[in-house]
Amino acid sequence: MNDSLDARIESLATLAEEARKEFATATHEEQLNQLKARYLGKSGSLKTIMESLKELSPDQRPILGKTVNQTKQEVLQALEDRRVQIREEKRRQELAHRWIDLSLPGRQRDQGAIHPLRSVTRELFSIFRSLGYDVAEGPCVEDDFHNFSALNFPPDHPARDMQDTLLLKNGALLRTHTSPVQIRTMQANRPPIRIIAPGMVYRCDADVSHSPMFSQIEGLWVDEKVSLADLKGTLTTFARRYYGPDVPIRLRPSFFPFTEPSCEVDVGCVFCPRGGSCSVCHDTGWIEILGAGMVDPNVFEAVGYDPEKVQGFAFGLGIERVAMLKYGINDIRLLFENDVRFLRQFAK
Ligand code: DAH
Numbered sequence: 007m008n009d010s011l012d013a014r015i016e017s018l019a020t021l022a023e024e025a026r027k028e029f030a031t032a033t034h035e036e037q038l039n040q041l042k043a044r045y046l047g048k049s050g051s052l053k054t055i056m057e058s059l060k061e062l063s064p065d066q067r068p069i070l071g072k073t074v075n076q077t078k079q080e081v082l083q084a085l086e087d088r089r090v091q092i093r094e095e096k097r098r099q100e101l102a103h104r105w106i107d108l109s110l111p112g113r114q115r116d117q118g119a120i121h122p123l124r125s126v127t128r129e130l131f132s133i134f135r136s137l138g139y140d141v142a143e144g145p146c147v148e149d150d151f152h153n154f155s156a157l158n159f160p161p162d163h164p165a166r167d168m169q170d171t172l173l174l175k176n177g178a179l180l181r182t183h184t185s186p187v188q189i190r191t192m193q194a195n196r197p198p199i200r201i202i203a204p205g206m207v208y209r210c211d212a213d214v215s216h217s218p219m220f221s222q223i224e225g226l227w228v229d230e231k232v233s234l235a236d237l238k239g240t241l242t243t244f245a246r247r248y249y250g251p252d253v254p255i256r257l258r259p260s261f262f263p264f265t266e267p268s269c270e271v272d273v274g275c276v277f278c279p280r281g282g283s284c285s286v287c288h289d290t291g292w293i294e295i296l297g298a299g300m301v302d303p304n305v306f307e308a309v310g311y312d313p314e315k316v317q318g319f320a321f322g323l324g325i326e327r328v329a330m331l332k333y334g335i336n337d338i339r340l341l342f343e344n345d346v347r348f349l350r351q352f353a354k
Contacts, residue, residue, distance in 0.1 A: 011066045014055055018077045021051050025081045029088040038089055045081055052078055116346070119353035123221060123341055126329040127204055130223055133247045134202045137240060139225065142201040144187035146208070147178050152186035156308035157264040170210035172218070180208035184224035185264060188301075188320055191226065192309040197316050198229040204325070214337045221325040228301065228311075228318030234267070237298060237319035245273050245295070248328075256292065265299025265320060276331065286331070293331060296323035 025045045032038045045051055056074050059067050120128075131141065144152075153171075155161070172180040187203035203224040212218050227236070238257060245255045254274040262268040272292035278284030287293050298321035303313035326338050333352075335341065340348050 011062060011070060014058065014062075014070055015073050018052075018055060018073055021045065021055075022077050022080050022084075026084045029084055032088060033092065035089060035092055038085060038092065042085055046078060052081070116350075117353050119349060121349065122329045122333055122335075122352050123325055125352070126325055126332060127221070127223070129248065130244075130325070130328070131202070131204075133244055134225065137243065139200050139202045139227075142187055142191045142203045143205060144181075144184070144190045144203060146181055146206055147174065148181040148186050149178055152189045153179060153181050153183075156189045156305065157185050158302050158304040158308070159263045163263065172208050172210055181205075182209050183207050183322060184222040185320070185322060187224055188226045188264075188305070189309055192228065192306075192311065197311070197318075198227075199318075200227045200229075201225070214339070215327075215330075217326070217338050217342060219342075220338070222322055223325060225298075225321040226301075226318060227320075228316055230316060232300075232317045232319055234300060234319070237300070237321070240319075241271055241296070241298065241321065245271075249273055249276055257298075260297065260299075262297055262299055264302050264305050266302045268297065268299035270294050271296050271298055271321070277334070295328060295331070296321050298322070
């Protein structure tokens with residue numbers, strides 16, 4: 007009887023040893039799974055020895071039972087160890103094929119930036135909003151009335167030649183300035199009115215400082231008592247906030263059909279050290295930034311206001327020009343070409 011217990015214990019040891027050897031020869035996990043079934047499965051070797059338990063005497067059974075359990079644990083452990091080795095080996099082989107060069111430079115992701123025209127517009131908005139202006143808008147396709155007649159351009163007045171108008175087939179036109187928004191806003195509202203109107207405008211014109219499409223901001227303040235002093239105060243405040251507290255401004259007499267008197271406004275050149283040679287202001291020390299004036303009584307009449315009862319001022323500035331001066335850009339086309347090498351410079 008003892009013989010048979012010893013023999014069984016012996017065969018368990020042999021089994022564990024064989025299992026270990028066979029596991030070592032397995033190179034794939036599927037092989038391991040088959041071996042697991044062979045040794046530990048329902049009809050596996052270990053089970054067969056376990057089933058022979060009943061052939062032993064009652065005092066021998068626990069001894070064999072314990073040994074079977076130990077063997078089972080050992081075999082399982084050996085199997086799992088081999089499984090880990092196989093996985094590691096597989097991973098090593100994969101990495102040998104797909105290696106990573108850690109010395110390669112990383113891929114840079116381009117960061118988006120606000121377009122210079124947009125950021126100038128936002129800055130102008132915030133300055134004029136703080137002065138109590140609302141934002142108004144109007145259409146790009148306009149009619150003769152809003153773009154010219156109501157703004158006091160008589161039908162055959164040479165002033166219409168100041169702007170090379172792009173006409174559409176149906177008699178409409180592309181607005182040549184944002185001033186028609188003045189007319190639309192006054193037609194739709196009663197004073198007091200205080201608005202700025204940003205938008206694209208169109209002229210048959212193209213060179214380094216002119217584009218057939220560009221953007222303006224129009225300003226309009228209409229109330230019972232608005233004077234040229236208010237206009238000057240407003241524009242001085244704007245210029246100081248935008249270009250710096252010490253910038254001087256000057257108003258030069260000029261002509262626009264829709265304002266009387268009219269002026270052009272210059273700011274002290276922000277580029278030149280005084281006295282030096284400056285290509286931006288051509289050594290005059292001044293740069294023109296906008297046109298302005300007191301709203302002409304004829305304009306009030308065209309929108310049904312009584313010129314005896316209301317007064318107002320208006321101004322119009324070119325956003326590209328302001329942006330070019332702010333950033334030292336010497337060709338207006340750069341602002342429309344969307345060349346990332348140019349735009350990248352504005353990413354903060
Ligand atoms: N509309 C003018 C232009 O495009 C600019 C302008 C001048 C607007 C004087 C105004 C103004 O409102 O008062 O050349």
